[in-house]
Amino acid sequence: xxxxxxxxxxxxxxxxxxxxxxxxxxxxxxxxxxxxxxxxxxxxxxxxxxxxxxxxxxxxxxxxxxxxxxxxxxxxxxxxxxxxxxxxxxxxxxxxxxxxxxxxxxxxxxxxxxxxxxxxxxxxxxxxxxxxxxxxxxxxxxxxxxxxxxxxxxx
Amino acid sequence: xxxxxxxxxxxxxxxxxxxxxxxxxxxxxxxxxxxxxxxxxxxxxxxxxxxxxxxxxxxxxxxxxxxxxxxxxxxxxxxxxxxxxxxxxxxxxxxxxxxxxxxxxxxxxxxxxxxxxxxxxxxxxxxxxxxxxxxxxxxxxxxxxxxxxxxxxxxxxxxxxxxxxxxxxxxxxxxxxxxxxxxxxxxxxxxxxxxxxxxxxxxxxxxxxxxxxxxxxxxxxxxxxxxxxxxxxxxxxxxxxxxxxxxxxxxxxxxxxxxxxxxxxxxxxxxxxxxxxxxxxxxxx
Amino acid sequence: xxxxxxxxxxxxxxxxxxxxxxxxxxxxxxxxxxxxxxxxxxxxxxxxxxxxxxxxxxxxxxxxxxxxxxxxxxxxxxxxxxxxxxxxxxxxxxxxxxxxxxxxxxxxxxxxxxxxxxxxxxxxxxxxxxxxxxxxxxxxxxxxxxxxxxxxxxxxxxxxxxxxxxxxxxxxxxxxxxxxxxxxxxxxxxxxxxxxxxxxxxxxxxxxxxxxxxxxxxxxxxxxxxxxxxxxxxxxxxxxxxxxxxxxxxxxxxxxxxxxxxxxxxxxxxxxxxxxxxxxxxxxxxxxxxxxxxxxxxxxxxxxxxxxxxxxxxxxxxxxxxxxxxxxxxxxxxxxxxxxxxxxxxxxxxxxxxxxxxxxxxxxxxxxxxxxxxxxxxxxxxxxxxx
Numbered sequence: 001x002x003x004x005x006x007x008x009x010x011x012x013x014x015x016x017x018x019x020x021x022x023x024x025x026x027x028x029x030x031x032x033x034x035x036x037x038x039x040x041x042x043x044x045x046x047x048x049x050x051x052x053x054x055x056x057x058x059x060x061x062x063x064x065x066x067x068x069x070x071x072x073x074x075x076x077x078x079x080x081x082x083x084x085x086x087x088x089x090x091x092x093x094x095x096x097x098x099x100x101x102x103x104x105x106x107x108x109x110x111x112x113x114x115x116x117x118x119x120x121x122x123x124x125x126x127x128x129x130x131x132x133x134x135x136x137x138x139x140x141x142x143x144x145x146x147x148x149x150x151x152x153x154x155x
Numbered sequence: 156x157x158x159x160x161x162x163x164x165x166x167x168x169x170x171x172x173x174x175x176x177x178x179x180x181x182x183x184x185x186x187x188x189x190x191x192x193x194x195x196x197x198x199x200x201x202x203x204x205x206x207x208x209x210x211x212x213x214x215x216x217x218x219x220x221x222x223x224x225x226x227x228x229x230x231x232x233x234x235x236x237x238x239x240x241x242x243x244x245x246x247x248x249x250x251x252x253x254x255x256x257x258x259x260x261x262x263x264x265x266x267x268x269x270x271x272x273x274x275x276x277x278x279x280x281x282x283x284x285x286x287x288x289x290x291x292x293x294x295x296x297x298x299x300x301x302x303x304x305x306x307x308x309x310x311x312x313x314x315x316x317x318x319x320x321x322x323x324x325x326x327x328x329x330x331x332x333x334x335x336x337x338x339x340x341x342x343x344x345x346x347x348x349x350x351x352x353x354x355x356x357x358x359x360x361x362x363x364x365x366x367x368x369x370x371x372x373x374x375x376x377x378x379x380x381x382x383x384x385x386x387x388x389x390x391x392x393x394x395x396x397x398x399x400x401x402x403x404x405x406x407x408x409x410x411x412x413x414x415x416x417x418x419x420x421x422x423x424x425x426x427x428x429x430x431x432x433x434x435x436x437x438x439x440x
Numbered sequence: 441x442x443x444x445x446x447x448x449x450x451x452x453x454x455x456x457x458x459x460x461x462x463x464x465x466x467x468x469x470x471x472x473x474x475x476x477x478x479x480x481x482x483x484x485x486x487x488x489x490x491x492x493x494x495x496x497x498x499x500x501x502x503x504x505x506x507x508x509x510x511x512x513x514x515x516x517x518x519x520x521x522x523x524x525x526x527x528x529x530x531x532x533x534x535x536x537x538x539x540x541x542x543x544x545x546x547x548x549x550x551x552x553x554x555x556x557x558x559x560x561x562x563x564x565x566x567x568x569x570x571x572x573x574x575x576x577x578x579x580x581x582x583x584x585x586x587x588x589x590x591x592x593x594x595x596x597x598x599x600x601x602x603x604x605x606x607x608x609x610x611x612x613x614x615x616x617x618x619x620x621x622x623x624x625x626x627x628x629x630x631x632x633x634x635x636x637x638x639x640x641x642x643x644x645x646x647x648x649x650x651x652x653x654x655x656x657x658x659x660x661x662x663x664x665x666x667x668x669x670x671x672x673x674x675x676x677x678x679x680x681x682x683x684x685x686x687x688x689x690x691x692x693x694x695x696x697x698x699x700x701x702x703x704x705x706x707x708x709x710x711x712x713x714x715x716x717x718x719x720x721x722x723x724x725x726x727x728x729x730x731x732x733x734x735x736x737x738x739x740x741x742x743x744x745x746x747x748x749x750x751x752x753x754x755x756x757x758x759x760x761x762x763x764x765x766x767x768x769x770x771x772x773x774x775x776x777x778x779x780x781x782x783x784x785x786x787x788x789x790x791x792x793x794x795x796x797x798x799x800x801x802x803x804x805x806x807x808x809x810x811x812x813x814x815x816x817x818x819x820x821x822x823x824x825x826x827x
Contacts, residue, residue, distance in 0.1 A: 059349070071341040074348040076358055099346070136354075143351045144339040148373040149282035149312035171585040173540045174551050197548065215542055215549045216739045218730035240757040255548040401756050403728040406585040410725030410746070411753060413775065414761075416782035421584075437698055439767035 004029045004105055011052065013080060013129055021122045024115065028108040034098035040081070041096040047084035048110045053077060056102030061095050069095065073137070083130050085109030171406050174213040174257025175201055177233065179250050185318045189283065190248040191225060191236045194256055200231035204261035206268065206290035207397060207425045210235065211405045213257030214246040221402040221420065222247075223287035224261070233258065236286035236318060262405040264425045266291050266395060271367035275304040277359065279380050281352055281372020282311055285318050287397050287424075288371050296331060305332040306359055310352035310376070313340045333359075352376065353383035363388035371397040378435060381428050391429035398424045398431060415440050450645035453659035454666050457518075457639055461492045462657050463600070463628075467561040472598065475531055476563040477524070482510060484524040486531070486562075495564075496521060503608035503793065506802030516639075519564055519602045519632050522611055523792050527721035528562055528569055532593045533576065535745045539589075539728065544737045557589060559596040565626065566604055567619030568611075568792040572721035573599075574625055578784045579724050589743075598649065601626035603670075604677045610793030612683040612806055618790045620677040622646075628653065631670040642670040683796075685806040686813070687787060691778035693813050698770065701820055702812050707766035709801045714747035716795035716803075717772065722788050725753070748772050773805060 005026040008014040014022060032051070034040055040051070040058060058081055060073040072094070075081055084092050086109070116123030181193035204210065209223040212235060220243045226234035239248035250256060268276075268291055276295060280288045295305050307326060311317040317336060327334040335355050337348040348355065352372075366389055370380050377396050384394055400412035400419040407421030415434045417423065423431075434440055455463065467474050468490060476489045479496045489495070500513040501521040513520050538554040565573075577594065580587040604611075604620040613619030622629045627650035631642040642662055645651045662670075717723040727746040732739045746753060749768050754761035762768050780788030789805070796804045 057348070068343055070343075071345065071349045073350050074337075076348070078358070136357075140351045140354050143353075143375070143379055146375055147312070147339070148375045149310075149316065149339070172588065173553055174542075176549060176551070178548075213542075215544055216730060216732045216736070219728070219741075257542070257549065257551060399756065400761065401754055404726075407583065408580065408585070408587065408724065408726070409728055409743075410748060411727075413748075413771070413779075415774075416779040418783065439762050439764060440698070440771075 004031070007052070007054070007105065011078065013052070013133070017125055018121075021119075021125060024122065025107065025112065025126075028111050029105045032104050032106045034102040034104070036098055036100045038098045038102075039095065040098060040102075041092045041094070043092055043095050045092050047082065047090045047092045048108070049106050050080065050082035050085050050109055051104040051106050053079050053081060054103040054105065056104075057099040058102060059097050059099050061097065063095065069097075073140075074099070080130075080133050082109075083134055085113070086127065086130055171259060171262075172404075174211070174219075174259050175199065177256050177258045179252050179254045179256060180232070182250065182252060185236060185320075186316050188240070188248070189236060189238045189318055191234055192247065192250060192256070193228070194233045194235065194258065196231055196258075197255070201258055201260055203227065203231065204233070205265035206294060207265035207287060208261040208263045209287075209405070209420075209424065210258050210260030210262070211402075212237070212243075212247055213259070214243050214250070215255065215257070217246045218243045219257075219259070219403070220244050220247070221262075221405055223397070223424075225286040225289050226293065227290050236283070236289075238283050259405060263420055264423055266369055266397075266425055268294050272298075272301045273365075274302065275362060275366040276302050276306070277356075277361070277366055277368045277384070278305075278307045279352055279356070279368065279370045279372075279384075280307070280309050281370075281376035281380070282316070283318060284370075284372030284376070284397070285309055285323075288369060289319060289322075291369060292326065292332075296326070296329070299331055303365065304360075307332055307334045308352055308355045308359070309334070309336040310355070310372070311336070311338050313338050314342055314345045314347070351379065353379050356380070356383045356387070361387045361389065363390070366393060368394040369396075370394065374399070374435065381432060385428070391432055392427050394428035395425055396428055396431060398426060450651050450654075452642055452644045452662040452667070453654055454633075454640050454662050455643055455657060455659045456641075457492060459657055459659060460518075460630075460641060463653070464490065464492060464563065466653065466656055467598065471559060472561040473558045474561045474563055475528075477519070477521070479510065483508060484510065484521055486524075486526040486528065486564075489563075492518065495519070500606055501608055503610040503797040504802070505610070505796050505804045506799055508797045513606075515634050517605065517632055517634055519604075519630075520606050522604055522606065522608045523566055523569065523794060525719050525794065525798055527719065527792075527794070528565060528573060529576065529721055529723075531560055531562070532573065532597070533580065533587075533590055533724065537589055537743045539741045539743050542739045542741075544739075554589070557593045557596075560593065561598040561600065563600040563602075565599050565601045565622075566792075567601070567622040568613045568616075568790045569721060570599065570601060570622055570625040571613075571616070571618035571790040572792065575722045575784070575786055575788060575790065576724060578786060579722075598653070599626045599628075599646075601629045601646075603629065603631040603674060605632060605673050607677055607680040607682075608793060608797070609682055610796045611681050611791065612685050612793060613791040614678060614681045615683075615685040615687055615806075616787060616789055616791035617687075620681065621674050626650070631673050633666065633669045633673070635669040635672075640666075642666050683793065683806055685789075685791065685809055687777075687789075690809055690813070691781050691787075693816055694774050694778040694809070697812050697816060697818075698774070700812050700815070700818055702808065702815070702818075703766045703770045706803060706808055707764070707769050709803055710749075710765055710769045711800060712749040712751070712765055712768055713800060714749040715798045715800065717747040717749060718745065719794040719798045720776075721792060721794070722776075722790065723747070748775070773808060776805070777809065 061069040176197040177194040183191045211219045222235045225236035239245040341349045403409045407418040412419040495518045498516040580590040601622040626646040629644040725746045731742045776788040
């Protein structure tokens with residue numbers, strides 16, 4: 001199995017980080033596993049970790065009273081899970097649950113935050129990359145708002 | 156009721172302007188508003204359509220609509236999957252076995268799968284867009300060895316709105332091709348992915364030089380999906396889309412389907428993205 | 441369908457007005473419906489005639505953007521005007537036509553084609569109109585799926601053309617290479633001679649069918665003075681054209697200026713009334729709609745004139761592809777002058793000027809083309825004068 005450093009070097013998100021930053025970030029990570037149905041994140045809880053999924057599928061959901069857990073997104077191999085660790089109030093905004101066996105790398109967000117405060121270059125690089133991920137997720141949500149498969153909506 | 160029909164001698168079956176009689180021999184409800192009709196010719200059949208082509212289906216007393224072929228069967232049988240969105244399509248959706256439907260066609264350009272032999276094929280379907288692509292998937296499965304990696308991505312609004320749901324599951328189960336489905340709005344029971352189709356594409360390994368893409372779905376979905384695959388390095392000439400427009404004649408003469416220099420019914424409906432992408436970039440062309 | 445070229449072996453002949461009536465009588469005796477210009481409701485329209493007295497003798501037309509008036513001429517010329525709101529597409533591609541008939545019987549639905557159309561003789565066809573018919577031939581016949589009704593009407597029609605003598609201010613046939621003199625596609629080409637001698641017509645024979653017709657009339661060969669008088673008419677007509685549309689490369693100019701602010705300017709004027717498409721001799725857009733009978737067992741499909749200016753022309757379950765006025769005006773003009781070339785290998789415009797005269801707000805296609813060409817590449821309004 002690849003080391004975390006190798007994984008990051010190949011990853012589309014981290015791959016372009018300079019070697020020093022890459023090494024630091026790798027040092028903050030550890031391999032984790034989640035069993036099917038296991039809760040990974042809980043809405044409202046402190047957000048101090050983010051994950052890079054190695055395998056398996058994760059569902060993001062909101063608990064809607066009367067409807068139960070409503071899945072609003074699913075993530076898979078290579079996807080980044082969690083960005084609330086980077087911005088105040090550092091609390092999760094949704095729930096996340098493993099849908100099958102999930103292998104991931106968990107990164108110590110609190111540690112990275114502290115490092116970013118003193119290392120502006122790392123801070124900029126990470127923030128930029130997360131912004132790109134968030135943009136992609138936002139676009140996806142916007143597309144769904146268009147309800148393109150609905151009848152009577154002119155394309 | 157006799158099955159025989161006395162056809163006037165002046166009506167030539169290949170006449171593109173006059174419908175040829177077909178009878179409904181089977182109907183299957185796909186979703187709340189979508190039905191697949193199986194049609195058999197009463198006398199002379201039309202020419203066998205190719206995947207991607209469409210026929211003008213005529214409901215007596217109501218009118219005609221263009222519907223793509225959603226499967227090609229033996230014995231000149233036609234299968235059309237109709238979504239009931241207007242007077243004619245609703246009438247077709249309500250047609251029972253034994254009802255008579257007029258057929259003009261086949262019209263338009265086809266998906267041209269034969270030109271993609273030896274390559275990777277990526278099929279991306281959104282909503283009812285899976286219907287015109289289903290015959291391509293059938294061809295891919297039937298000729299599996301002629302293609303390299305085959306991936307089929309299906310997007311729909313919600314799980315109950317996925318057309319051919321059972322068949323899609325069987326493609327997935329066959330493991331001969333990679334199939335992934337995603338919905339915009341999930342239900343509690345949904346175990347598939349949630350999110351838009353371009354997100355599924357992000358997770359597919361693509362070798363841009365040898366991949367042919369075929370996309371069908373609402374125009375907005377075509378644009379997002381085309382942008383995604385182009386962003387992965389696939390040339391616009393290798394991306395084919397099926398367009399939809401108001402079609403009344405099916406033969407490039409009524410003018411309703413015009414998009415800039417092309418008549419969608421006769422120069423399309425299947426186009427390379429290199430041709431229509433620039434046209435769709437102009438608002439209201 | 442190709443007609444013989446103008447320069448056949450047949451020498452021009454001359455007939456007088458009695459001879460013209462004899463020509464009409466012969467055509468009617470042959471079972472043809474003769475359609476010619478006639479005055480009705482303050483305009484010169486095309487309708488069935490039997491007597492040449494029904495022609496607009498002594499009438500001329502004053503045409504400007506958004507303006508059409510009949511005026512009395514000083515002479516009693518039978519053809520001293522140009523084109524009115526009708527074009528020959530009214531008869532070759534009628535406003536309403538049946539594509540099929542369907543009958544619901546015991547055995548199911550039986551579909552049959554419509555009956556054969558009448559055999560026409562069109563008298564008074566102008567050069568621009570012959571060009572327009574040739575354009576419609578490409579659209580409706582020279583395709584993988586020819587329109588049977590149009591082809592039958594076309595094949596069976598005889599064309600008695602007339603060379604224009606008095607162009608209107610809206611004519612620009614010379615720019616489009618379509619006139620004012622007829623070149624081909626006619627059976628007989630008449631030039632009305634009112635040179636102080638007896639009113640007569642120089643008749644150029646354009647086809648064997650035309651020659652056969654002339655052989656049944658008492659016509660005598662044209663003499664040099666006849667030809668000179670006719671040549672004077674032709675050159676006066678060409679010199680009388682004042683409007684121009686520089687057509688060279690206009691298709692490229694328009695296609696690269698799809699976001700030109702001029703489209704917004706013209707859209708602010710355009711009412712999308714569709715007059716221009718109704719009077720245009722090459723417009724072919726049509727609706728194919730079911731026309732159910734009161735009797736539940738009969739139904740027909742009708743082809744009716746449609747217009748890209750209608751908001752529902754591009755409708756697709758729930759909305760239109762071209763919603764704004766700007767998009768619809770742009771569609772019409774860019775199709776007519778530019779993308780028509782991509783589709784049919786020719787311009788869609790023959791320079792007849794009808795769209796200019798019959799536009800209620802006087803939009804002039806030549807002016808719009810000139811404005812865009814003059815400011816080629818403009819993407820937003822320049823400060824100061826409206827582009």
